[in-house]
Amino acid sequence: MSTDGQAGHHWFDDEAGPVVRPYAMTRGRTSHAAQHRLDLIAVVVTEPGADDPDTDDALSPEHVEIIERCRDTPQTVAELAADLDLPVGVVRVLVGDLMDQEYVYVNRPVPPAELVDESILRDVINGLRAL
């Protein structure tokens, strides 16, 4: 806070907001050719043979974070966005980059229409009851 109270606004620390705007991480890109509308529940899996991301200077810290997080436990786009505290749109762009560079692959969810004849829905009902 400024001491004279008249000199206008001075923002410090948290009041100043994030230091880096979210889309700065994507260099202003809001979409990615590879993302093809990645669903919120699409599962991101780190390629088992992926190179060590730490040695790749082209990757941002957020890229590396996604690779590391999805290595042992594949994660959905929504979970990544929440855990990294980034907008879903930003995560989609970053995951798209990583798909291009073959650091990760993505399992798209099965459309419900294709689940009908399978036992999955029965398993879901039984699973819910057994919780």
Add this chain to the structure above:
Amino acid sequence: MIRGRSEAGKPPIEPVTLKILVAGGFGVGKTTFVGAVSEIRPLRTEEVLTEAGRPVDDVTGVEGKRTTTVALDFGRITLREDLVLYLFGTPGQERFWFMWEELTEGALGAVVLADTRRLEGCFPAVDYCERRSIPFVVGVNCFEGAVRYPVEDVREALDLDPSIPVVLCDARERESVKQVLAAVVQHARHHAAAAGRRQVTT
């Protein structure tokens, strides 16, 4: 997809993921509902405002503003190591309806939560699901102090198709929420089977 084992040991499990929407008016208990069964505290994520927000968002003076925050509650239920159900609470404000497109795509079904003290709050969600043929169940959240109405009265007030299940629930109670979710999946199965039959007969 068959993939080689990673050098570190066995490959990570890649689960089948499914989603169910939790819709309804403002303050009807969507976040509570998700929180009652989710194994993670309801997380919030945000989305980018598209052109759809333009007529209602006053951007005078900030014409360059292209993004805004849309809170989106979601929860996770691991049914099996390889089978995970996600719940998404839809944003309540009508100006964020563009989000529904993306949320409903690929969704197994929806719960429309209703509060009998202000039933009109769930009309838009019911309309949306009906128009898009999204299988849904109406969950009447029984708030303390609210008059309990028979299920048939609610059905009539909402002018619902007889095939749509209406269930009484308590969004705070895990058991109750589980039953509502099971009802959604059950209904989605019937819904799909009926659609299949229609295709065969026509």
